[in-house]
Every structure is written in C-alpha cells, then in structure tokens.
Amino acid sequence: MNKPARKVDGLLFDKDGTLFDFHTTWSAWAGDLIEDLAQGDAAVRARLASEMHYDLDERRFRPMSPIVAGTNREAAECVARAVPDRKVEELEIFLMETSAAAPQAETVPLAAFLQALAAEGLALGVATNDTEHGARAHLGKAGVVDKFDFIAGFDSGHGAKPAPGPCLAFARAMGLAPGRVAMVGDSTHDLLAGRAAGMQTVAVLTGTATRADLAPLADVVLPDIGHIPAWMIA
Template sequence: MKLDGILFDKDGTLFDFAATWNAWAASLIRDLADGDDALARRIADAAHFDLATDQFAPTSPIIAGTNREAAECIASALPGRDVDELEQEMMIRAASAPLQPPVPLEPLLAELAGRGLQLGVMTNDSEYAARAHMGAAGVADRFRMLIGFDSGHGAKPAPTPLLAFASACGLDPARVAMVGDSTHDLIAGRAAGMVTIAVLTGLAGPAELSPHADVILPHIGHLPDWLDAA
C-alpha cells in the first residue's frame, strides 16, 4: 500500500529516549530534592528511575504518559507540592532537554517529504515542548501538524489525536503510518486504522511491541528502505 502520510511520536522515536531524557530526569529529581537524598530516592522510586545508573526502568509511567501524568507521578513523592505548578515547571524544563535524534532529522524528513508524504508529530508531551524541540532541531517547518496531549484532541492511546491529523491533512487514516516506540503509540495507531511502525529507540523491546506493530524497525532512519520494499 502506498502511504500518503506519516505521523511520528516524539520521545523515543524522533529522539532516542534514553540519550535525551535520562540525564534530564536525573537533574530534575536532584533539583526537586534540594540535597535531601532520602527525598530524591522517593521521587526516583515514584518515577521508576534508578539514581545509581541515572536510567529510567521500562516500567516507568512517565515514559509514555502525558506531561500531566508525569507531574502527578512526581508529585506523589512531594506532599503539598502543587501539581499545576510542577507540571508547568516540568514543561518549561523539558523544552530545553538535550535532544539526541537517532539519525540527522533534516535529511530524513526532506526525503520523506520529497516522496509526497505529509508529516506530523503527535506526542503525549505538551505542544509547547513539541514546538520547542522541533524548532531546536531545525525541522519544525517539515511538519503539517505538531500535536501535544494538551492540543485539544486527547492523548495516546486514544486514536482521536491521530484521526485529527488525518482529517486536517485530508488523508485516509488507512494510508497513514503511526511511528512510535511504545505500545501507547501502536495501540492508538491500530485504533485509528493506521499502519503501525515500531522503532527500538525507546525502552520497549520487540516482544512488547510486536503484537501491536505491522513492522519493527531499529530506528526511523530505516523508513526510506522500508517504504521502497513495501
């Protein structure tokens, strides 16, 4: 089947999850703990984050959750901390995360656009962070839509934000691929009637992703070859 559009997840897909977010999370936790080692451990435990290795566990609810869910998770270890305030702080800090794409994004996206594909991003992060990250990577103008969990279309694993992209671009969802690193991405893609493409630049492995994926690729750089073969 010829595709007319590709919708990308952001974290773990356009950007390698561990390389981008492990150091950011470690810094956030230590700053919130303000020198209190016991508090830092409580925050890390709530986030399923290992302070000894500065790594998220694959079980972390933050990995595929919305920014609001991440703030609620952290706030559970900070009694009395206002969740709205914490969510705002995390959103602003996330906008300056050290982005690490698995391959240079501009040449890849230019090639995909050159094939006539309409491109978009749907992330469970905020739209603010999505725009900041795409701008910092120099590729914001490659996307027809940048959708966050707070853009008014819902969040994954619901299919509504994916269908919003297809509708805005005038595309048949069956001719759109959802590319992501988590089951949230793929379950949403299946529910929207889209082709589901899993990549291994998040924390989920093939065994977890394969029941929901039409194909599994090592990273997004393999998309052109897969499109040629398909």
C-alpha cells in the first residue's frame, strides 16, 4: 500500500516553547535571575519584574513579555533598564551564560520523535532568537543536537524572527522550496517569519501564547509537536 502524501519535506522548529516547555525552563530561570541581580533589594527586584513582565508571585512570565520571543540582546536591553549600573554588553554575556545552563523540559521525548522524522527523510532545523551557543548547549544536553541539519540563533548571520531570514536560510541550505517547509513555533514571531518566507506555519501551545493569539497566523494549531506526524498526512 502506498504511503499517503505528506504536506512538507522539511520542518524548521523554534526552540523555547516549542521543543522545550517555556515555563518549566524559562520562568524558573528568570525568577532565579531576578533574585541574583536584585541582591536582596526589593526596589530592584520590582523594577526587574516590571521591565521583564514577570509575575513574582506566580513565578511566570506574562504572555506579552518582550523576553518571550525576543533576542538575547533585546533581553539584555530590557534587564539593563532595571539595573542601569550594569552595561548592556555585560548583561548580554551574563544572560547567554546563565541561560545556556538552564535545565530544559522536553515537550515530547525529543530523541525518539526526531529520529522518527529523520527516518521519513525530512530535513530538520532549528531557528531560535536565542544565541546559537545557547541553542547548541540546550540541544546538546537533550542529546539531540546531531538530529538537526541546521541550527541558527539570532547571531548566526541570518537575522532574527519575525524577519524571514533564518527560515529562508534553512530552505536554501536544504535545497527546499519554502512552500514545502513548515515553520513550527509557539509565538507570533515564529509564525510571522514563516509566513514572510512563504512557508507553511504550525503553531503549538507549549509556550505563553494562546490559541487565539496564534490561530490567525497558523495553518494549524496543535497541542504540541508530537501531533505533527498526524498533521503531515491528514
């Protein structure tokens, strides 16, 4: 029996909130970061929480936090507004180093999931607004860095989402028409980038955005990436 035709030949994943659960990883990291930078000063703690759009009581990012989908540089600029005695460049390095060590919670068991996709002949990539260093560190800790044909951070020379540069770079590297690639992500930045590149867009609900936020920009909204194989042949 012939296999059903699939919708795509390549999948380009966002990292945080897509491959890894956002709140389990980044909300916990941010809470510790705020305490570290505040050094017991309640006023500094409050300023950091305000600038980062972070709920100190819930220990969670608010959905519209500029850090959720922003680059490491944008996060450093955000933090610097609350601690003006610290240089943005210094904070950028500090955030990169501490975030690279943040524990990751996989949204699905990634090794088996990615192995199954690769066995189907799909090209696999990651495009994140984190640094490439951070992306490789997190994927390496999960034991899946070698499962991807392409890994790009905002600092890899292709630009940052929501611009289409990272998406187009993946398509070029894999020799694929953009329309045969799906950009998979948990934020409007991901979906806007994919649409601008002429790709299909798959939204997942493992980040901070809601279905209502994502649906207008997505070809499909899924609970998590584990539902992608069924979508590809539906």
